[in-house]
Amino acid sequence: MSLTRLGASTKQRALEILLILKRLYPDATCSLTYETPVQLLVATILSAQCTDERVNKVTPALFARFPNAESLANADREELQNLIRSTGFYRNKAKNIQGACQKIITEFAGEVPQQMEQLLTLPGVARKTANVVSAHAYGNIQGVTVDTHVKRLSGRLGLTEETDPVKIERDLMRLLPQSDWETYSISIIFHGRAVCKARNPNCAGCDLAHLCPSATMPKLNEMTSI
Incomplete structure (x- = not known):
């Protein structure tokens, strides 16, 4: 998988990332259980x-x-x-x-x-x-929820260089449509739990790797059996 899309603008990559996340996690929602x-x-x-x-x-x-x-x-x-x-x-x-x-x-x-x-x-x-x-x-979308997964993955994906959650949120709000702010957060949290884990990210199995400047892909000789 090549990194051909890394030449695109950050905003364009952010929108492509969002579209892929929507496809990967169409039913993603808040994981907390509550009634009120x-x-x-x-x-x-x-x-x-x-x-x-x-x-x-x-x-x-x-x-x-x-x-x-x-x-x-x-x-x-x-x-x-x-x-x-x-x-x-x-x-x-x-x-x-x-x-x-x-x-x-x-x-x-x-x-x-x-x-x-x-x-x-x-x-x-x-x-x-x-x-x-x-x-x-x-149902009132006023910002981007920034937890540890959103902070880590947004940095890895090159969507922000900030480390402060408020500044990360500000960057993401500029890149993404307001209607999708929470969709991005929830989906990226699911992706962080399933694929892009903190200690051992599965870049080879990641649908976002071609849009990710941090992706580390296996070398050809490591992928080919002798």
Whole structure:
């Protein structure tokens, strides 16, 4: 597989990458399990430095005990910590979850706000969490969700030279249509888990290798049996 498309503009390559990702992962969606916007908010806060798989093992018992903002805001802190302990950083996460839910009740009439500016006022909520909640709870695409997979793969693909998530998001927003911002994020996360892994990327089996300046393809003599 040659790297013939690397002469194209970054924007053109970004659009080609997006089209391939859409074909590869047509049903890709948020991996977190939730029923309401506040449950998605809580699950996303829990996902920091933790896998979605682990979060999904924790949230059924958590939401059975505390299903809404009011119950979470008034929960016994120690009980809440014990329920989310296995997600890591559980003390800080419990504090942020309760602080966010208390603010939702007192300032937003018990409803998770939809606008980025309001979401960012909630404890424990930065742009990554705000983008996830806005996009998947309300269908309101306001930015590009930048997690570790999006950061790593966007850099490898040459779509950004930045390392700060906010600056990476800014670059991606310039390259991609707004309607596809979250589609790109979710699809690239799936690709990072399945193909372009952190320690051992499968460049030889990657459908994006011809668009990737970081791709390392096997040499011909390594591919030919003697």
